[in-house]
Amino acid sequence: MIIRTLNEIINTERDIEWGNGQSRRFLLARDGMKFSLTDTLIEANTESLLEYRNHMEACYCVEGEGEVEVDGKIYPIQPGTMYALDKNDKHYLRAKTTLRLICVFTPSLQGHESHQLSNSKSSCY
Template structure:
């Protein structure tokens, strides 16, 4: 059985600055579960152009508010506590945090553990 607390992860090698916030990685590839679970913090006032070509991702909002805009159809989805969004087509999207957001995210297949986004080149950041 695997057990981990957030206190163990904060400040460890599983606490990753991903670009516009932090990703606390409870489960990664080396845990051999086939998926990852993270607590992801998105900094207030940021917008990130993201794309997951190698993973499916589902995010459940537990705090804060923001929006996701899909690039394919320019559709805006308001995200607030109690909302889940799932990138079921490896959707290229903009994630904007109106206030600091906290998401519980599941990635499949599992993250290796050190992935972070490059948000400085104007292209979508992929992993």
């Protein structure tokens, strides 16, 4: 059995600053679960252009308000909203307030991956 608390993860190698927030990684490939589970914070008033070429991702909002845009269509995000990027979709993630998302990735994250936000705010992993 694996048991971890958020307090055990904060300020460790599992707490990744990714440019517009933090990705707290509860499960990684080395944990043997074949998927990753993260508690992700997105800073208020930020926009990130993201694309996961090597992973599928599903996110469940537990706090905050924002939106995700895929192919020009905007979907609001608020507590209780789940979105899944089932086609490795390039997407904009916008946080109106601080967003907190619980995210599942498959295949598992190794742990060192981080968004590489550039002037174009593009990110891949």
